Amino acid sequence: MTLAGRLLLFLTLILCSVSVPALAEVENAPGANLEVSLITYGPGDIYWERFGHDAIELRDTVSGEEVDFNYGMFNFDEKNFFLNFARGRMHYLMDAEPTTDEEDYYRQVGRSITRQRLALTPDQAAALRDFLFWNLRPENVGYNYDYYADNCTTRVRDALDRALGGIIKTRLTAIPGGMTYRQQTVRLMSAQPWLMLIMDLGLGPYADQPLSAWKESFLPETLQNNIRAIAIDDGHGGTHPLVQSEDVLSPNRLDVPPNTAPDLRMPLGIAGLIFAALIVIAWRSAKLAFALLGSLFLIFAGLSGLLMLILWSLTEHHSAWANANLLLFNPLAFVLIGSLWCARRRLQPSRLANGVLMAQLAALLVALLLHLLPGVVQQNQPWILFALPCWLALAWTSRKTSH
Known part of the structure; x- marks a missing residue:
């Protein structure tokens, strides 16, 4: 092995030694010690960052260890990556990183970070944790990406909905969405007019179907907004908000996309x-x-x-x-x-x-x-x-x- 190869292996082992204990703490913690949050990252300047990003954070309240689980990884070195991308066969991966490592990047580039702490019961938190770690297994970690129907946000949405017994889907399906796929796409891509026009020209009637709030939650910011209104059973015959608290961990320092799609x-x-x-x-x-x-x-x-x-x-x-x-x-x-x-x-x-x-x-x-x-x-x-x-x-x- 070359000197460069030994150095790369050494650095990899160091990184693994840092992240594995954090994963182990969260993986083995009782459900009562787990705090679940939805982390939403605002849109970036580069065109592939315009839709934003999000993750599920699990925190062990005893050890203080925090891990972000996200579904937005892909590998340029994958065989026929660009050919598959052109053909619409995009393979994405799930990933888990210590929260600090994940959030440092977004702070550096000026993208907003918002944490919504969610009111899951110990059993629900443990079930979510077990599902996320199951999803990290090599045979389960990949999925076929779709811009609108199966992306890094719908995967986060679906994992939370699964842990809550389907309450998010039930509530949001009954609420009409505010925009179509086309309108959201044009709105978010308006900072790059040439790309906005190309995408609008290339979208077919699928992009103009009426959406429920559930379907429109393919966007991180929309999911963040929609879950604020969800109330869940408190176990005593009443309800309480799903979102227990919401904190802006890092403010946005970039241009904000318009609230509505431009009329072309x-x-x-x-x-x-x-x-x-x-x-x-x-x-x-x-x-x-x-x-x-x-x-x-x-x-x-x-x-x-x-x-x-x-x-x-x-x-x-x-x-x-x-x-x-x-x-x-x-x-x-x-x-x-x-x-x-x-x-x-x-x-x-x-x-x-x-x-x-x-x-x-x-x-x-x-x-x-x-x-x-x-x-x-x-x-x-x-x-x-x-x-x-x-x-x-x-x-x-x-x-x-x-x-």
Whole structure:
């Protein structure tokens, strides 16, 4: 073994010697000595931190040992990690760390830390502890991650609900949520507008389904807020709050996400009108600019449609399936690029190009009519407002070229 290898092994053994006693104290403590808390970490600056994070803390009140259990670990060195990520087969892991080690990082980067001490009975605390340690076993530690339905927060939520006999799910399922998956995603990603737009474009109707407070608790901050209102049986014929106390252990020092999702209809609608106007103006006075602008839009439409088709047909990203934006942007747009350059030389478009353009206008009409149907309809009005004037401008210039 090399010197570097020996040093790494030595450091690993030191870390293990520090963390193992803490785990042992909590693992062997009676339920009456266990204090259970939900730890919520605020959103970070990096895009993958925008949704926040959380953990379950178990504290042995006799020894003072504290351990955080979280479900947010993944391994870049896993075989085919990036391929699996692209295909929607993301493997996440559970982890347990001494609370101090876990929280030091969040303090350093300025993310808020909030502890909610929960009113579990000794039997419930012991059952939760046993489940968490069972979950740490090598055969149980991994799970297939889903952005909305099975993530690091839903796992924490479900573990607490299991220990409490299902009371959290019962209470929160009966309460309507405040936002959809799409609205929460756009709200939290609004600090990175380019990524926000990509995610909004790629989300299908799954993201627009009405949510209960239970489902909306896929977010750490939402779960934190929702459990404040839960009351549980006190064992004497009455009830008391599940959250016994709530303390901010470290304040937030970063920009706070907005409380509501930004409305994208106005900015995308204006962008569509401006781009369409530029296409028409260029067709009248600068044919090269016309061909370039039109090609830019068609390449965007074709690539976006191709990506949406891949997400639907070749991946397990079910939140992107059946995306109605395919009616606005699809790979057939590539067929029309050649006709733009023909129009620059005042050559009429081919019958194929005319047919594709008519089919695209019909698809736009279908996209509009879908919003008249009852039930859950994909909320893609911003993209309709962007695409409609651009396609109409291309259709108008094509018609003028044909005459």
